[in-house]
Amino acid sequence: MNAIRHTPGDGTVEIVGDVDGGEVRVTVADGCGGIPEDDLPRVFDVAFRGEAARSPGGGAGLGLAIARGIVEAHAGRIGVANAGPGCRFEIRLPV
């Protein structure tokens, strides 16, 4: 939902699942224009929301905190980096 919300209508959201280095990997790459570097380490914090102009839709800032909680409860990791026309979230879980 984040990726769709932050990508222009003529942009692309790409979701890929594969196995890499003995881990299941799921990536979500979007066309959001990039997340400000200062915000990147904070997007998984409870109640963190980016600047209002960059965060349409009135969310609660909980989605990624919940995602991180679920992934880590399964001994996995979740991260994000800017890539191409947007950002790329990566989830890794033990097979």
Ligand SMILES: Nc1ncnc2c1ncn2[C@@H]1O[C@H](COP(=O)(O)OP(=O)(O)OP(=O)(O)O)[C@@H](O)[C@H]1O
């Ligand atoms: N794909 C993305 N592109 C750009 N910014 C993002 C993206 N995903 C998250 N963010 C930034 O991280 C913030 C936190 O995301 P998160 O999903 O936790 O909360 P939310 O989407 O604001 O609200 P909720 O998920 O609770 O409805 C967002 O408000 C936004 O600023």
Ligand SMILES: [Mg+2]
């Ligand atoms: Mg969200």
